[in-house]
Amino acid sequence: MNKLGLIIYAMCSCMAFGREGIDYHDFPSYLDAWNVHMDWSNDFFIPEGVQFTTDPFKHKLLGEIGNDPPALKAFELFHQFRFFEFTDHCISGFGNMSQANADRFRELLFKAAPVINLVDGSEPWIRKIIDLAGGARNVYDNALRDSQASQFCFEMLFCVMVDTDGYPPERTKGCVISQACESMCSGIVETDLWPLAAKERELVRIVDLREDEGGFGSAGTFRTIWCTD
DSSP states (O other): OOHHHHHHHHHHHOOOOSSOOOOTTOHHHHHHHHHHTOOGGGOOOOOTTOOOOSHHHHHHHHHHHOSOHHHHHHHHHHHTTOHHHHHHHHHHHGGGSOHHHHHHHHHHHHHHHHHHTTSTTOHHHHHHHHHHHTSHHHHHHHHHSOOTTHHHHHHHHHHHHHHHTTSOOTTOOTTHHHHHHHHHHHHHOOOSOSTTHHHHHHHGGGSOOOOOSSSTTHHHHHHHHHOOO
8 A cells, every 4th residue: 555545544544532523514714724734744644533534525615616517517527537438527517517616627638638547548537637728738738727627626636636635546557646646736736826725735745756657647647648849
């Protein structure tokens, strides 16, 4: 089991003894609880009574999406790792989403393209994303560029990073999707424009950047395959 797998296993095995756990509905407090207990000089230790889970991220994201059925379906497909269906649903459904959600999921589609690119048989869906963006270079540039939706994209990718580590989605091997999401999170998190950026920047350091096994450097892999000079 790799480092992240061991961490998540330990976190999920931690019973809630001692002080009460964090209210998952209070997202900033949840981030504070974990960041305060991350002592990087001695690795880190698990906050007593606080179990790590991506549920607070998902609850926050669902609150942002609101009552928007096409956007809620896109959220569901993404977190079920049904990336091809997610791509088709977004492309056909942007016009039925609220403008804010259409903007969020369009940006996520571009930022997730280097991740989807690592799924076996993804070429037809990557071509659809490229067509939507008006060229592969536009996808690549959007994947690395900060935007109003960057925090939303970071949190969506962060959940997949954690949830797929040790549990490869269909048509993938090992923790390649987790690695790719980590790579993308690391690429888009270096900003102070988001209200929670500083706290979330620490959370992505739950793991050290891993060696390239196909996922790390996923934006570069996308550029090599799809972008021509």
